[in-house]
Amino acid sequence: MTARNKDDTGTLPGLSGPVPSVALWIGGGCILVELVLLVADLGLVGSPLWRSLAYQNGAFWPGLLWGWQPNYAAQPILMFVTYAFLHSGIWHLLGNMLALVVLARIAADHVGQGAFVLIYGVSALGGGAVFGVLALGPQPMVGASGALFGLAGAWQYWDYADAARGHRRGWHLARAFGSLVVLNLVLWVAFAGALAWQTHLGGFLTGWMMAGLLHRRRAGRPDQ
Secondary structure, three states: OOOOOHHHEEOOOOOOOOEEHHHHHHHHHHHHHHHHHHHHHOOOOOOOHHHHHHHHHHOEOHHHHHOOOOOOOOHHHHHHHHHHHOOOOHHHHHHHHHHHHHHHHHHHHHHHHHHHHHHHHHHHHHHHHHHHHHOOOOOOEOOOHHHHHHHHHHHHHHHHHHHHOOOOHHHHHHHHHHHHHHHHHHHHHHOOOOOOHHHHHHHHHHHHHHHHHHHHHHOOOOOO
16 A cells, blocks of 8 residues: 655645645636536626536537537547536535545545555546446536546445455455445436436446556555
């Protein structure tokens, strides 16, 4: 495990441990974007059209992978990143930011800030890719949940790897993927079907695989 430097972390009131500073920057970016769109929705700055324009140009549109005309040349590539900084409203944002605070601390404790960012970023790409392949309609997708499910997948892999030493591999594997299914069913009901489960699946699988790759790469190395 990579030791963390205390200077590389920030703290938030009410939490028992440090939050990785890079997670604060990621969360701050998401919060800033949504706050600008919220005040624009209220007509306090800019135009209420800003949210629509943000979604048109920054959301993940699966049709762009299958021949739709993009608004700008780089959109089919940039949307794999920009969608993760957009949210559908304040409650969507708050739920994801709470998850980020919890999962970022777990990931950084296991692999350090650099690997945390790697898992987070690649999981966002993986979540977008699976959504693009499996989405059944033309609706766009926004939110950081692909990256967050990637962190959850990595967390579950670490528990699985630890359990494998005790020969309880099958139980932990079933629990990890069973929890993924149950959580998405609950969210599906809670959001009346407006759920990008494909993104969650893609992010979770990507995070699991990234954690596995990092685990094998670090195998046999002493802690630093």
